[in-house]
Amino acid sequence: MIEARGLTKRYGRQTAVSGLDFRVEPGRVTGFLGPNGAGKSTTMRMILGLDLPSSGSVTVNGRRYRGMVWPLHEIGALLDARAVHPGRSAYNHLHSLAAANGIPRDRVDVVLEQVGLAAVARKRVGGFSLGMSQRLGIAGALLGDPGILLFDEPVNGLDPDGILWIRTLMRSLAAEGRTVLVSSHLMSETALTADHLLVIGEGRLLADMPLDELIARDATDRVEVRAVDHHRLAGELRTLGGEVTLRPDGTLLVVGVESAAIGELAAARGHVLHQLRDVTSSLEEAYFRLTEGSVVYRAPVPA
Amino acid sequence: MNAHLVRTAAEGRRHGPRARLRATARSEWVKLWSVRSAPAVLGATAVVIVLGALVLCSGYRSGWASMSASERAAFDPASTSLRGIEPAQLFVGALGVLAVTGEYGTGLIRTTLAATPQRAQVLVVKGLVLGAVVWAVTTASSFGAFALGQHLLTGPVPHAELEDPGVLRAVLGGGLYLTLIALFGTALGALSRSTPLGLAALFGVLLVLPLMVGLLPSGLADGILPYLPGEAGSQVWHVMPPSPHSLGPWQGFSLFALDVVVSAGAVLTLTRKRDV
Ligand SMILES: Nc1ncnc2c1ncn2[C@@H]1O[C@H](COP(=O)(O)OP(=O)(O)O)[C@@H](O)[C@H]1O
Numbered sequence: 214m215i216e217a218r219g220l221t222k223r224y225g226r227q228t229a230v231s232g233l234d235f236r237v238e239p240g241r242v243t244g245f246l247g248p249n250g251a252g253k254s255t256t257m258r259m260i261l262g263l264d265l266p267s268s269g270s271v272t273v274n275g276r277r278y279r280g281m282v283w284p285l286h287e288i289g290a291l292l293d294a295r296a297v298h299p300g301r302s303a304y305n306h307l308h309s310l311a312a313a314n315g316i317p318r319d320r321v322d323v324v325l326e327q328v329g330l331a332a333v334a335r336k337r338v339g340g341f342s343l344g345m346s347q348r349l350g351i352a353g354a355l356l357g358d359p360g361i362l363l364f365d366e367p368v369n370g371l372d373p374d375g376i377l378w379i380r381t382l383m384r385s386l387a388a389e390g391r392t393v394l395v396s397s398h399l400m401s402e403t404a405l406t407a408d409h410l411l412v413i414g415e416g417r418l419l420a421d422m423p424l425d426e427l428i429a430r431d432a433t434d435r436v437e438v439r440a441v442d443h444h445r446l447a448g449e450l451r452t453l454g455g456e457v458t459l460r461p462d463g464t465l466l467v468v469g470v471e472s473a474a475i476g477e478l479a480a481a482r483g484h485v486l487h488q489l490r491d492v493t494s495s496l497e498e499a500y501f502r503l504t505e506g507s508v509v510y511r512a513p514v515p516a
Numbered sequence: 517m518n519a520h521l522v523r524t525a526a527e528g529r530r531h532g533p534r535a536r537l538r539a540t541a542r543s544e545w546v547k548l549w550s551v552r553s554a555p556a557v558l559g560a561t562a563v564v565i566v567l568g569a570l571v572l573c574s575g576y577r578s579g580w581a582s583m584s585a586s587e588r589a590a591f592d593p594a595s596t597s598l599r600g601i602e603p604a605q606l607f608v609g610a611l612g613v614l615a616v617t618g619e620y621g622t623g624l625i626r627t628t629l630a631a632t633p634q635r636a637q638v639l640v641v642k643g644l645v646l647g648a649v650v651w652a653v654t655t656a657s658s659f660g661a662f663a664l665g666q667h668l669l670t671g672p673v674p675h676a677e678l679e680d681p682g683v684l685r686a687v688l689g690g691g692l693y694l695t696l697i698a699l700f701g702t703a704l705g706a707l708s709r710s711t712p713l714g715l716a717a718l719f720g721v722l723l724v725l726p727l728m729v730g731l732l733p734s735g736l737a738d739g740i741l742p743y744l745p746g747e748a749g750s751q752v753w754h755v756m757p758p759s760p761h762s763l764g765p766w767q768g769f770s771l772f773a774l775d776v777v778v779s780a781g782a783v784l785t786l787t788r789k790r791d792v
């Protein structure tokens with residue numbers, strides 16, 4: 214488990230991460246979602262003890278990372294796929310990591326096989342494609358067979374095959390009971406993998422809730438109505454308990470009253486309707502609204 | 517899930533601070549030998565040291581007749597055969613700088629420190645592993661250069677024997693001096709975290725600084741020059757002091773060692789708080 218409390222990072226006058234409180238639980242894929250520059254990578258570097266928090270703290274299995282002696286057995290991370298020495302072979306890169314944590318050498322062959330790089334194990338990684346480098350980075354994360362895995366934008370630059378492979382891998386890691394935190398700036402991608410979401414924008418936590426809940430609460434159906442007498446209709450819909458927004462073009466956006474009920478009301482009160490249409494907002498829109506408006510939605514923190 | 521809960525046999529290898537140190541050393545050893553640059557630069561260093569003896573000692577043999585009496589009196593056959601150290605120091609120093617800045621440049625340092633959060637240990641062990649290898653290669657090369665050089669100094673040109681006073685110390689001093697240079701480079705690399713900056717600092721201290729001091733009025737220059745790191749450290753591979761102002765061999769070497777310790781201390785103090 215990963216736990217952050219009031220986690221804050223300032224670089225000079227710029228605040229990259231601001232007062233994050235969250236827990237990443239085992240047995241599920243947690244999507245760490247936010248636009249570019251939201252502070253995802255900074256948070257991951259603080260989890261790994263690479264950047265020091267300006268205030269607050271973050272722990273891995275209840276301990277600070279900097280105090281761990283053999284961390285790769287507990288947590289594995291892919292931060293940047295290109296962070297390898299181009300002249301070193303994939304095998305030797307992993308061998309040096311394994312040696313640093315007392316991991317037996319045969320694990321190197323196992324993870325190379327697992328990520329599909331066994332055939333190029335002895336090739337210099339400078340010649341690897343981005344997709345191959347991502348696989349090598351994931352092999353490094355899996356090396357110590359850790360219970361916690363951190364992936365920073367792992368699908369960037371991958372082809373569809375690679376994306377599918379990573380998605381399947383993350384799901385199976387979580388199914389094995391591991392804690393999986395994976396960052397992305399794309400809702401569409403995250404929605405396919407994550408069970409739980411941590412959404413951040415401008416360094417602040419905007420949402421911490423199951424994916425289903427975000428869909429339920431934010432991708433709700435709304436109805437678009439164009440009526441000749443939209444002011445009167447708006448008032449009548451409000452008395453029905455609807456939440457009504459009047460757009461500048463005169464269209465009413467109604468939440469909380471179904472289209473059938475609106476049609477019946479309009480008929481009963483003699484309204485002339487020019488349009489009555491269900492609008493289903495996508496998750497992408499929900500995400501956009503979250504991060505754009507910086508509205509803070511929070512699921513109750515589990516005790 | 518089960519796999520990472522099961523205690524493996526390897527777990528036994530992971531107990532205590534000595535196991536941690538051994539693991540760090542093993543990792544750095546693998547890293548050192550798994551890229552081409554280290555073996556290539558070490559090979560070039562050995563060649564330069566031995567080649568220096570070949571060129572200089574055959575040069576003195578043919579030029580001896582035209583040398584003045586005072587030049588002859590100041591001739592130091594042992595250190596002449598070791599003067600390949602002067603170009604070689606740039607190689608091993610750069611190797612030290614690059615051992616650290618190479619990891620910062622690629623971002624590999626994050627992977628390294630995520631695997632071993634004991635930052636001071638990583639940097640110290642990295643320096644010591646490189647230092648040990650540099651010591652072995654350059655000590656062997658110094659003996660090779662000395663043997664070749666003395667073999668070439670024949671006829672009227674005096675030559676040195678290992679048994680002569682100070683000679684064994686000078687030959688061993690070649691390896692010791694170059695080892696300290698490699699450690700100095702490592703420290704400068706860790707301070708600068710940048711290849712161009714680290715190399716500029718190293719070459720600045722070893723090459724540019726003595727030239728600049730040399731431009732000062734000679735009284736002032738004589739007072740400063742012997743204390744510069746390269747100049748002070750080099751006394752350990754000389755039998756006859758190159759100038760009347762030179763420090764003694766161990767005195768100079770200790771001063772240089774102190775410079776290295778101070779820069780390493782700066783690295784270790786800063787590294788705890790710096791983000792990577
Ligand atoms: N080392 C650093 N020095 C200064 N600013 C930084 C540094 N790292 C990140 N930042 C800034 O912090 C903010 C968050 O960056 P980052 O964590 O990389 O976001 P993300 O990974 O979500 O795209 C950005 O505005 C970025 O410019």
Ligand SMILES: [Mg+2]
Pocket residue numbers: 250253254255365366
């Ligand atoms: Mg990022």
